[in-house]
Amino acid sequence: MGDTASGQAYLDCIRRRREEILARVDAALARSGRAVDAARVMAVSKTVGVDEVVAAIEAGYRFFGENRPQELIRKLEGLAAREGLAPVRFDMIGNLQKNKINAVLGRVDLIHSVSSLHLAQAISDRAERHLAEGALAAPQDVLLEVNISGEQSKSGFEPDELRRSIEELQGLRGIRIRGLMTMAPRGDNVMAHRTFAGLRDLRDELSARYPGLTLEELSCGMSEDFEAALEEGSTLVRLGRVVFDPAFELE
Ligand SMILES: *Cc1c(COP(=O)(O)O)cnc(C)c1O
Numbered sequence: 001m002g003d004t005a006s007g008q009a010y011l012d013c014i015r016r017r018r019e020e021i022l023a024r025v026d027a028a029l030a031r032s033g034r035a036v037d038a039a040r041v042m043a044v045s046k047t048v049g050v051d052e053v054v055a056a057i058e059a060g061y062r063f064f065g066e067n068r069p070q071e072l073i074r075k076l077e078g079l080a081a082r083e084g085l086a087p088v089r090f091d092m093i094g095n096l097q098k099n100k101i102n103a104v105l106g107r108v109d110l111i112h113s114v115s116s117l118h119l120a121q122a123i124s125d126r127a128e129r130h131l132a133e134g135a136l137a138a139p140q141d142v143l144l145e146v147n148i149s150g151e152q153s154k155s156g157f158e159p160d161e162l163r164r165s166i167e168e169l170q171g172l173r174g175i176r177i178r179g180l181m182t183m184a185p186r187g188d189n190v191m192a193h194r195t196f197a198g199l200r201d202l203r204d205e206l207s208a209r210y211p212g213l214t215l216e217e218l219s220c221g222m223s224e225d226f227e228a229a230l231e232e233g234s235t236l237v238r239l240g241r242v243v244f245d246p247a248f249e250l251e
Pocket of ligand 1: 239
């Protein structure tokens, strides 16, 4: 997008798009009897540059997601070099390799993509070390990614695997589990609803069984299925193309 990204036309475009997205979010929440502030919109900036993120901030977004640590750091450094920008939040939403954990700790509010017990333990170990050294103020907040749809290509805990591991996960002192995350199969509205409802049911089941567990966040819903996700209880939709790509067609 280069030159046009800093241009007024792009800014106008993503501003109008934001209005449209927020209207649809409100409508989906109202349809399902949920409060107007029951969900937040994250702008997934993984495919755009710092200029587009700056335009998004000017358009009103305050909450971003990245899926690669290197790109996260590039965005944070790029934004730090700009003056007068509103403060924003970044989350990590992508697959996290163990050797990249230190680069992410303390830089993001929430890691959405904790997809195995092994990874949770590795994040917790490093976070505990950072806490002891005073490099981290609080345990790292995380979401547990669950493969609700059962697709081979998807990462995340199998639901039964999560049921078996939850007590051990709860005992990890370097992390705080704030909720669950999932992705639905593409291009199938019925399956999308079923997947998001499955995530909500699993949250309800685990919350009932473990009163000490606070699973307040359900991170689900992307450009093509965020309205379905909101109707099924999503508290956090992760929107990339619909936010940043003027050519993306909202249905
Ligand atoms: C890219 C990505 C998104 C956003 O996808 P869009 O379809 O562009 O909205 C959301 N969540 C994750 C984990 C992603 O990698």
